[in-house]
Amino acid sequence: MTPPPVWALAVTYWLHFLATVMWVGSLTAILFLFIPAIKRALDLNTQIALLDAIQKRFEPVVWFSLSLLVLTGLFQMSVNPHYDGFLAASTQWSLAILAKHIFGMVAIAVSAIQTWDVTPAIRRALLVSKKTKNVETLAALQRRETLLLWANLISAILILGATAVARAS
Numbered sequence: 001m002t003p004p005p006v007w008a009l010a011v012t013y014w015l016h017f018l019a020t021v022m023w024v025g026s027l028t029a030i031l032f033l034f035i036p037a038i039k040r041a042l043d044l045n046t047q048i049a050l051l052d053a054i055q056k057r058f059e060p061v062v063w064f065s066l067s068l069l070v071l072t073g074l075f076q077m078s079v080n081p082h083y084d085g086f087l088a089a090s091t092q093w094s095l096a097i098l099a100k101h102i103f104g105m106v107a108i109a110v111s112a113i114q115t116w117d118v119t120p121a122i123r124r125a126l127l128v129s130k131k132t133k134n135v136e137t138l139a140a141l142q143r144r145e146t147l148l149l150w151a152n153l154i155s156a157i158l159i160l161g162a163t164a165v166a167r168a169s
Contacts, residue, residue: 003079103159104159
């Protein structure tokens with residue numbers, strides 16, 4: 001196989017880095033800046049409503065970033081001289097890439113749960129709590145959403161660690 005032009009590989013790396021920064025930066029901002037600030041300043045209903053509004057903006061960024069990471073990552077992997085085939089585990093590089101893919105699948109699964117399970121449940125619970133003033137369900141959903149955000153950030157950190165191992169091999 002003929003190697004790709006340097007400019008194409010450079011653009012692919014740049015897009016991969018950009019998607020990583022968007023994804024990890026958004027997770028970090030939500031977990032370390034937004035959530036602590038709104039917990040100190042707002043009542044539970046307002047916290048959840050604001051987090052829901054943030055999630056509406058955040059989810060497209062997450063899915064765009066994850067899609068871009070998969071596409072650019074597969075391209076980079078396929079042109080790498082260490083690449084021995086999908087799911088290969090014969091070298092330290094291939095083991096690191098395999099770990100990276102496993103953590104990436106975890107991140108995608110966590111994002112899917114958040115997007116298609118927790119976020120709609122939060123929206124329904126917000127409507128119900130306006131009528132009943134019952135916030136127990138909202139509090140439980142907020143804890144679940146925060147846990148999923150942490151799971152996603154930890155997955156991202158593990159992906160970056162696996163990337164570092166692959167780059168060092």
